[in-house]
Amino acid sequence: MDLTLLMYLIPSLIMFGCGVYGFLTRKNMIAIMISLELMLNSIDINFVVFNRFLYPGQFEGMFFTLFAIAIAAAETALALAIIINVFRVAKKVDINEINKLKF
Amino acid sequence: MPLSLTIAVVAIPLLMFLFLGLAGVKMGRKLTGVLGVIGMGVTTVIAYGVALTYFFDPSYIVDGVRKAVIVWNPDWLSFTKDYVVRMGIAVDPIAAMMLVVITTISFFVHLYSLGYMSDHHGNPEKGFQRFYADLALFTFSMLGLVVATNLFQIFVFFEMVGVSSYLLIGFYYHSPAAIHASKKAFIVTRLADLFFLLGIMILGFYTKSFDFFNQNGLTGICDSMTAAQLAVGKAQGATFMGCSVMAWALTFIFIGGAGKSAMYPLHIWLPDAMEGPTPVSALIHAATMVVAGVFLVARLFPLYVIEQGAMEIICVVGAFTAFYAAAIACVQSDIKRALAFSTISQIAFMMTSLAVSSADGQLIEIHEGFGLGYMASMFHLFTHAMFKALLFLCAGAIIHAVHSNENCDMHGLHKYMPITSIAFLIGCLAIAGIPPFAGFWSKDEILVACYEKGLGWGLWMSAVAGMTAFYMFRIYFLIFHWKEHKVHTEHKPADQVWTMTLPLIVLAAISVVAGFVPMHDLVTWDGKELHTQLNWTVAGSSVAIACVGIALAFVMYYKENTIPAKMKSTFSGLWEAAYHRFYMDELYQFITHKVIFKAICAPIAWFDRKFIDGFMNMLADVTSQAAYGIRRLQSGSIQGYVYLYIMGALLIAVVSMVCVLM
Numbered sequence: 011m012d013l014t015l016l017m018y019l020i021p022s023l024i025m026f027g028c029g030v031y032g033f034l035t036r037k038n039m040i041a042i043m044i045s046l047e048l049m050l051n052s053i054d055i056n057f058v059v060f061n062r063f064l065y066p067g068q069f070e071g072m073f074f075t076l077f078a079i080a081i082a083a084a085e086t087a088l089a090l091a092i093i094i095n096v097f098r099v100a101k102k103v104d105i106n107e108i109n110k111l112k113f
Numbered sequence: 114m115p116l117s118l119t120i121a122v123v124a125i126p127l128l129m130f131l132f133l134g135l136a137g138v139k140m141g142r143k144l145t146g147v148l149g150v151i152g153m154g155v156t157t158v159i160a161y162g163v164a165l166t167y168f169f170d171p172s173y174i175v176d177g178v179r180k181a182v183i184v185w186n187p188d189w190l191s192f193t194k195d196y197v198v199r200m201g202i203a204v205d206p207i208a209a210m211m212l213v214v215i216t217t218i219s220f221f222v223h224l225y226s227l228g229y230m231s232d233h234h235g236n237p238e239k240g241f242q243r244f245y246a247d248l249a250l251f252t253f254s255m256l257g258l259v260v261a262t263n264l265f266q267i268f269v270f271f272e273m274v275g276v277s278s279y280l281l282i283g284f285y286y287h288s289p290a291a292i293h294a295s296k297k298a299f300i301v302t303r304l305a306d307l308f309f310l311l312g313i314m315i316l317g318f319y320t321k322s323f324d325f326f327n328q329n330g331l332t333g334i335c336d337s338m339t340a341a342q343l344a345v346g347k348a349q350g351a352t353f354m355g356c357s358v359m360a361w362a363l364t365f366i367f368i369g370g371a372g373k374s375a376m377y378p379l380h381i382w383l384p385d386a387m388e389g390p391t392p393v394s395a396l397i398h399a400a401t402m403v404v405a406g407v408f409l410v411a412r413l414f415p416l417y418v419i420e421q422g423a424m425e426i427i428c429v430v431g432a433f434t435a436f437y438a439a440a441i442a443c444v445q446s447d448i449k450r451a452l453a454f455s456t457i458s459q460i461a462f463m464m465t466s467l468a469v470s471s472a473d474g475q476l477i478e479i480h481e482g483f484g485l486g487y488m489a490s491m492f493h494l495f496t497h498a499m500f501k502a503l504l505f506l507c508a509g510a511i512i513h514a515v516h517s518n519e520n521c522d523m524h525g526l527h528k529y530m531p532i533t534s535i536a537f538l539i540g541c542l543a544i545a546g547i548p549p550f551a552g553f554w555s556k557d558e559i560l561v562a563c564y565e566k567g568l569g570w571g572l573w574m575s576a577v578a579g580m581t582a583f584y585m586f587r588i589y590f591l592i593f594h595w596k597e598h599k600v601h602t603e604h605k606p607a608d609q610v611w612t613m614t615l616p617l618i619v620l621a622a623i624s625v626v627a628g629f630v631p632m633h634d635l636v637t638w639d640g641k642e643l644h645t646q647l648n649w650t651v652a653g654s655s656v657a658i659a660c661v662g663i664a665l666a667f668v669m670y671y672k673e674n675t676i677p678a679k680m681k682s683t684f685s686g687l688w689e690a691a692y693h694r695f696y697m698d699e700l701y702q703f704i705t706h707k708v709i710f711k712a713i714c715a716p717i718a719w720f721d722r723k724f725i726d727g728f729m730n731m732l733a734d735v736t737s738q739a740a741y742g743i744r745r746l747q748s749g750s751i752q753g754y755v756y757l758y759i760m761g762a763l764l765i766a767v768v769s770m771v772c773v774l775m
Contacts, residue, residue: 030759033752033755034752034755034756034759042751042752105750105751105752106750108751109748109749109750110749111749112747112748112749
C-alpha cells in the first residue's frame with residue numbers, strides 16, 4: 011500500500027487539533043507551551059509532506075522545516091525563561107492568575 | 114567720510130540691541146544705560162559725517178542733480194527673475210536728512226532717559242536694560258527704514274518699528290492702561306499695514322520692480338520723473354472700479370503710511386500711546402516713527418505726482434486732520450495728550466504740503482519752482498522733529514518733577530523750573546512760527562505751497578497755524594504761569610539732573626537755528642536746487658495770525674481768571690465734544706464691539722463652535738464611546754485571545770470557501 015498525501019495530513023491535523031484543545035483548556039503554562047509545540051510540529055510535518063508530494067525535486071519545504079525547528083527551540087528556551095521569571099514573582103504557573111495585562 | 118559707513122550707522126544700533134538685550138541683565142542698570150548712550154553717540158557722529166559728506170561733497174552732484182547712492186544692495190529673496198527682493202542701504206537727500214534727525218533725537222533721548230528712568234535718588238528703575246535694548250532696536254529699525262532701497266524693505270522695517278513701538282509703549286506692562294495702549298497702537302497700525310502690503314503687491318505686480326533707484330541697468334520705480342512715468346506706463350489701461358490700478362496701489366500705500374503717521378481716521382492710537390515713558394513719546398511718537406508715513410509718500414513722490422487722484426486724497430485727509438487734531442489739542446488737560454494731538458496736526462501739515470505739490474491738477478508741466486511743497490514738507494519734518502522732541506522732553510521733566518500729567522497739578526512752575534520753562538517757551542515759539550525760530554521758516558514754505566494750490570487751501574492751513582499758536586501757548590501758560598495753587602509739600606519741583614537738562618538746552622538751541630539750514634539746496638524731490646525766497650505777504654500774515662493766537666492764549670490763560678470757565682460753559686457742547694476727541698474712540702468702540710463683534714464675529718464664532726468644532730467633537734466622541742464599549746474584550750486572559758483568534762480565522766476560512774464555491 012502506497013502512502014498517500016492524505017495519510018500524512020490526517021495525523022498532522024489530529025496533532026494540530028490536540029494542540030489547539032490543549033492550548034485552550036490547560037491551566038498550567040508548561041502544558042500550554044507543550045500544546046504550542048504540538049501545533050508547531052504538525053505544521054512542520056505539513057511542510058515536509060507537501061514538499062515531498064507536490065514538488066519532489068525541490069528542498070525548500072525541508073529547509074524551511076529545519077529553520078522552523080531551530081527557531082522553535084530558541085523560542086521554547088525563551089518561553090521557559092519567561093515562565094520561570096513569572097514563577098519567581100507570582101509563585102505559581104497558573105494561566106488564570108496571570109491576567110494583569112488588561113484595560 | 115565714505116558713504117559706506119552708513120552700514121555702520123545701521124549696524125551699531127542692532128549690535129547694541131543684541132548686546133544690551135542679552136548681556137544687560139548681567140551688567141547692572143547704570144552700565145547698560147551708559148553703554149547705550151555711548152553706542153548711540155558713536156552712531157550719531159558717523160551719521161553726521163555721512164550726511165555732511167553726502168550734502169557737501171560736490172562729487173555726488175551729476176549735471177546739477179544730487180544722485181542717490183546705493184551703498185550696498187544684495188539680493189535677499191529671489192522669487193523669480195523679475196521679482197527679486199533686496200535688502201540694502203541707499204543714501205539720497207531725504208535718507209541723509211532722516212539719518213541726522215533720527216540719530217540726533219535718539220542720542221538725546223538715550224541721554225535723557227538716564228535721568229528720566231531713575232527715581233529722585235538717581236537709582237535706575239526696574240527694566241532699565243530692557244528699555245535701552247528696545248530703544249536701540251527702535252533706532253535700528255527706523256534707520257533701516259530710511260535707507261531702504263526698495264518697498265519690501267520699507268515694509269519689513271515698518272513692521273519692526275511697529276513692534277519696537279509696541280514694546281516701548283507697553284514698557285510699564287503692569288499698568289492696564291499701558292497694555293491697552295500698546296495693543297491699540299499695534300492693531301491699528303497693523304490694520305493700516307495690511308493695506309500697505311496690498312499696495313506693494315499691486316505695484317510690484319504691474320511694475321515688475323520693488324526698487325526705488327536705478328542700478329546695474331535695472332530701472333527703479335521712482336528714481337526720477339522719467340522712471341516713474343515708465344513704471345506707471347506699465348500699468349497703462351489696467352483699471353479697477355473706474356480708477357487706474359496704480360491709483361489704487363498708491364492710495365493703499367498711503368493708508369499704510371497714514372496708519373503710522375496717525376492721519377484721521379487712523380489717528381486713534383497716538384494719544385493713547387502717551388502711556389509709554391515720556392522719552393519714548395519724544396523719540397517715537399513725536400519725532401521719528403510718526404513721520405514714517407510722510408517719508409513713505411515722499412519716497413514715492415514721483416509716482417504720486419503722476420497719479421493725481423491719490424494725491425488729492427492725501428491732500429484732503431491731511432488738511433482735515435490738521436484742523437481736527439488742532440481743535441482737540443485746544444482743550445486737552447493732559448499735557449502729553451495735548452502734545453500728541455499737536456503732533457498729529459503738524460504731521461498732517463507735512464502730508465498736506467507734500468500733496469499740494471502737484472498744484473494745477475493737470476499733468477504735468479514740471480514748472481520752475483515745482484516741488485516747493487515737497488521741500489517744505491521735508492523741512493518741516495526736520496524742524497518739527499527737533500522742537501517737538503524738545504517739547505516732549507520738557508514735558509517729561511515736568512512730569513518727573515510733579516508726578517502728574519494733568520496741567521491742573523502744574524500751574525506756576527516758572528519760578529521753580531526756569532531752564533525747562535525757557536526751553537519750553539522756545540519750543541512753543543518755534544511751533545507757533547515766530548521768526549527767527551525754526552518752525553517759522555518751514556511752516557512759511559508750507560503755507561506758500563498751499564496758497565499756490567489755491568486760496569482756500571492756504572487760508573485753511575493759515576487758520577490751523579493760528580490754532581497751533583493758541584493751543585501751544587495755552588499749554589505753556591497753564592503749566593508755567595496761571596496761579597500756583599497746589600502746595601508742593603514733599604519736595605519742591607525743580608530743574609532736573611544734568612542728563613535731563615542738557616538735551617533740553619541743546620535741542621532748544623537747535624530749534625532756534627534749524628530754520629537757517631539751506632534745505633532748498635539740499636533736500637528736493639529731484640535733487641536739483643530749488644530757488645525760493647521768502648514770500649513776505651504769506652510770512653507777514655502767518656506771523657500776524659500766530660501773534661493773534663498767542664495773544665488770545667495770553668489773555669485767557671496767563672493769569673488765573675474766569676474766561677476759560679465762561680467759554681467752557683458757553684460752548685459746552687463743542688468743548689465736551691472736543692475734549693472727548695469728537696467721540697472718535699467711542700465710534701471705533703461702537704463699530705468694533707457692536708457692529709463687527711456682534712453682527713459678524715459672533716455668528717461666525719457660533720458657526721465655528723457648533724458646526725466645525727461640533728463635527729470634530731462628534732468624531733472624537735464616537736471613537737471614545739466605541740472604545741469604551743469594546744474595552745472589556747481586552748481581558749488579560751491569553752486563552753481568551755487565542756479562542757477569539759481561532760474563531761476569527763475559522764470564520765474567514767468559511768467565508769472565503771463559500772465565496773470560492775459560489
